[in-house]
Amino acid sequence: MAELGSGGPNRSLNTWVRSSWGPLALMGLLGRIHPLLVDVRVFLQPLTASVEKQREPAPRTEPDRQRGPDHELYRDLLTGGGxxxxxxxxxxxxxxxxxxRKSFGDAVLVDELIPANPVERAKRPKATLNEPGSVWTATQLRTFLAAVRQHRLFAFYHLGAYTGARRGELLNLRWSSIDLDAxxxxxxxxxxxxxxxRIEGATKSGRSRVVSIDxxxxxxxxxxxxxxxxxKLLVGERWRGTQDGYVFATGWGNPIHPDSVGWxxxxxxxxxxxxxEGPRPAEQLPHARVHDLRHIHATTLLLAGVPVHVVAVRLGHADPAITLRVYAHVIRSxxxxxxxxxxxxxxxxA
Structure with a gap:
């Protein structure tokens, strides 16, 4: 069995975990877990001890007791891991x-560094999917789109409402990803x-999807x-966009800051x-977030009788069950x- 050491082929635990996180790191998660990014050993100490224990020959009279990461790891992340x-x-x-789980699974099956995955014994925290609160009606959405019609980012809000795409997905969109003829x-x-x-990576589900537009x-x-x-013609050589530029960019071609669209x-x-100037509208427009455009899209389709699995595909949910749980109140109605x-x-x- 290969050694989990340091230098040359004997890679350190830090180096091995960092390299094995590859595609998952693109989600931007590592940047949010600051202690893990600075020194992996800080929060992986329980796992390191478990790995070292697995490498030591256990007495034959006692069963091999592998323990997963201390549950304090998840507690510490929840309370102050950012x-x-x-x-x-x-x-x-x-x-x-x-x-x-994926990293140490690879250590067992791919790199053969350890005999068993210590994370398998850990209890992962369970997430509770909260149903979205009240969202705009179709009339209120039309009112907002009319109000923002003259702004250069009108197309951003329109596309968000008419596709259900997430804010980050829209801001990452390139013109090569749009087929207007199809x-x-x-x-x-x-x-x-x-x-x-600014960090760019995979979608939340890790998969790409094709969404039809009207x-x-x-x-x-x-x-x-x-x-x-x-x-682009106006600024000439000062244009900062690339050949395959962003669909939504500043007047100089730079990418839009995510906070800008919310503001x-x-x-x-x-x-x-x-x-x-002039009188206030008879009906005030309730406050809403960019993400609420996604909820409006989903609830409108579900109430119109569009099958859940079709809505799930448009939203990019990995499993229609997620759509069912998030929009359970719509399904009930x-x-x-x-x-x-x-x-x-x-x-x-009759």
């Missing part, structure tokens, strides 16, 4: 467990800000493309509710209506 001692969300800690976009990556730096959205994107071409949405809603539908069909057949 940068600057900030708490981490349950989903981040759950994904940390998945990374550790009326579809390919979502293959995401963008986020980690420790003040004729109105095609027209919106064509107009957006023309506007961006005009920006602009809030500013637009406030300006609509309290205009500088549709189920109540189903009873009336069946009764009406039976009455018409």
């Amino acid at each position: 940068e600057g001692g900030k708490p981490l969300g349950i989903s981040t800690v759950t994904r940390t467990h998945a990374i550790l 009326k579809q976009i390919t979502i293959s990556g995401s963008t986020g800000i980690i420790a003040g730096k 004729d109105e959205t095609v027209a919106v994107l064509r107009e957006h493309s023309r506007d961006q071409a005009a920006d 602009l949405m809030t500013k637009t809603i406030r300006a609509y509710n309290a205009p500088k 549709a189920e109540v209506a189903a009873a009336d539908v069946f009764a009406r069909v039976m009455n018409e057949a």
Whole structure:
């Protein structure tokens, strides 16, 4: 069995774990778990001890007792595992467990560094999927889109509402990923800000997906493309975009900061509710986040009777069961209506 040492082929634990995290690191998770990024051994000490124990020959009279990572690891991450001692969300800690499990699984099956995976004995924290609260109606969404229509990022909000894509997925979108003739976009990556730096990686599910778009959205994107071409022509050689540039960029071609779209949405809603000139609208527009556009898309489709598995594909959920859990309240309301539908069909057949 190979040694888990340091130098040359005998790689250190830090080096091995870092290299084995590969694709999962693209999710931007490592940047959020500051202590792990600085020194892997800090939080993997229980695992290191377990690995060393596995390498020592155990007495034949006693069973080999492997123990997984101390549960204090997950507790510490939840309470202060982020940068600057900030708490981490349950989903981040759950994904940390998945990374550790995968890394040590590779150590067993691929690198053959240890005989068994110590993480298998650990109890991962369970995440609770909260149902989204109240979301805009279709009329309220139309009101917001009309209010932001003249802004250069109008197409961002329109595409978010009409595809259900996540904020980071939209900001990572390139023009090569859009086929206006086929009326579809390919979502293959995401963008986020980690420790003040822009990070690009895989989507939340780790998979790419193709999402169909309607004729109105095609027209919106064509107009957006023309506007961006005009920006590029205006600044000339000072244009900072690449050949395969971002669909949503600044007037200089730079990528949009994720916080900017949230701030602009809030500013637009406030300006609509309290205009500088003229009377206030009879119905105020409730506050909403960029992510709420995704919820509006999902609830609208589900209430219209679109199958759950189709909605799950559009949203990029790895399993339709996730869609069922997140939007259980919508499914329930549709189920109540189903009873009336069946009764009406039976009455018409009488």
